[in-house]
Amino acid sequence: MLLEELRKSVLEANLELVRRGLVLYTFGNASGVDRKQGLVVIKPSGVDYDELRPEHMVVTDLNGKIVEGTLRPSSDLDTHTLLYREFADIGAVVHTHSEYATSFAQAGMAIPALGTTHADYFYGSVPVTEELTDKAIGGRYVHETGLAIVNRFKGIDPLAVPACLVAGHAPFVWGKTPHDAAHNAVVLEAVARMAYRTLTLQADCKGVSQALLDRHYFRKHGASATYGQSC
Numbered sequence: 001m002l003l004e005e006l007r008k009s010v011l012e013a014n015l016e017l018v019r020r021g022l023v024l025y026t027f028g029n030a031s032g033v034d035r036k037q038g039l040v041v042i043k044p045s046g047v048d049y050d051e052l053r054p055e056h057m058v059v060t061d062l063n064g065k066i067v068e069g070t071l072r073p074s075s076d077l078d079t080h081t082l083l084y085r086e087f088a089d090i091g092a093v094v095h096t097h098s099e100y101a102t103s104f105a106q107a108g109m110a111i112p113a114l115g116t117t118h119a120d121y122f123y124g125s126v127p128v129t130e131e132l133t134d135k136a137i138g139g140r141y142v143h144e145t146g147l148a149i150v151n152r153f154k155g156i157d158p159l160a161v162p163a164c165l166v167a168g169h170a171p172f173v174w175g176k177t178p179h180d181a182a183h184n185a186v187v188l189e190a191v192a193r194m195a196y197r198t199l200t201l202q203a204d205c206k207g208v209s210q211a212l213l214d215r216h217y218f219r220k221h222g223a224s225a226t227y228g229q230s231c
């Protein structure tokens, strides 16, 4: 069996997605690449995570041609292999349907860098791709998904921002190793949740009206009180 150690770390990354609640049932997937051999190890398609074993992983070349494996590779294989071909320094890719990051993707919104937690991992907003055209959806949807990510990253260092939201779909995340990619996916969901709550708090906080401010403040402090505003 080829790449036993990489199979184990890809399996572990897939299981981490479940442990952290980033995927339901068979949603999502993880893969890793052995750059020396030009081989990719990826989760098989539609297999229950509870049943996954290292020997179930599928090994392909960088163009997605199966080299070893009896199960069907993940339906996102084309996206994973395209990212490996285009982002030469990454070692693993993870795709999840985690709730808050997916909500931003469905809203077609980038995740803004609103705090230091975000800035520790992502150098700026986590971008969102263009919506896939009907032609793309009618064509090679998965390949077009990969192209949409690569096109969105023109001028962005994928190591500085190790994630992208696919508009109308969900996030793809990457890293140096399968463990690193899964870790980044967990943090992505956390910063998406924090960004959503921050924006909601700001949006919901309309602030007190001037009339109420005057009524309450001057009732307590007397009409003579001034603080730079006319009563």
Ligand SMILES: O=C(CO)[C@@H](O)[C@H](O)COP(=O)(O)O
Residues within 6 Å of the ligand: 026, 027, 028, 029, 043, 044, 045, 046, 047, 073, 074, 075, 076, 095
């Ligand atoms: O995003 C999707 C489907 O919309 C896929 O990622 C599935 O969630 C997982 O597919 P397999 O990896 O099991 O083929």
